[in-house]
Amino acid sequence: MKSNTLSTSDTSLHTSMTSISNHNFRSSDLPMFNLKFIDQGFAEKILDKSELSYDLKSNSSSLSSTYDQDLKAKKYAEIIADMAVADDFVPGELSKTGLYLENLYRKDKALFRDCFQKAWLELFIRDERHMANFICIASTLDYDMLEDRADTLVIAGFSHVSTLVNEAVIRAVEMWEQEKHIEYLKNMRPANIGWLDNYKDSVIRDLERGL
Helix, strand or coil: CCCCCCCCCCCCCCCCCCCCCCCCCCHHHCCCCCCCCCCHHHHHHHCCHHHHHHHHHHHHHHHHHHHHHHHHHHHHHHHHHHHHHHCCCCCCCCCHHHHHHHHHHHHCHHHHHHHHHHHHHHHHCCCHHHHHHHHHHHCCCCHHHHCHHHHHHHHHHHCCCCHHHHHHHHHHHHHHCCCHHHHHHHCCCCCCCHHHHHHHHHHHHHHHHCC
């Protein structure tokens, strides 16, 4: 696999923060607890105002953080998808989208993987050329950066109706050189298109020889 020396680009996004207001509970307002479904410990905490206040603030902070992270991931994914649409993949050359993904990975691995998946899910329903282009760009990234996000892309991409996208998936598998992808390819339904099935079989043989 080849490694790329990349420059650092700075992209900042402003995200909205949400808050959840505190609620006051009275014991008279509480319904009868069905202990089969309600955690008894939590039910007892509800009757204690001090613990209730702490729980609500803790849950509020957690929900706000989760919402903020999801909003950030969506914003980054939109940028990545739009960049991939405008980008041209040239074998052997670094793409702007690839550089952006590399830099995002260095800043936040979890955010990177979430954005990566959201981006291709968006491109999946757009023009087939955009989806194929994104997969080709992804194939230049190290597999370890993507892990199961790459596996999901392989399976989903080969199910696409476009042979252009199918071919891009096989190319990505060829580039990533992962042993487990052999079984993925073998368990994919034949395309019944001679050159495409031959390409897939050729990649399977190459991967098997490399074991």
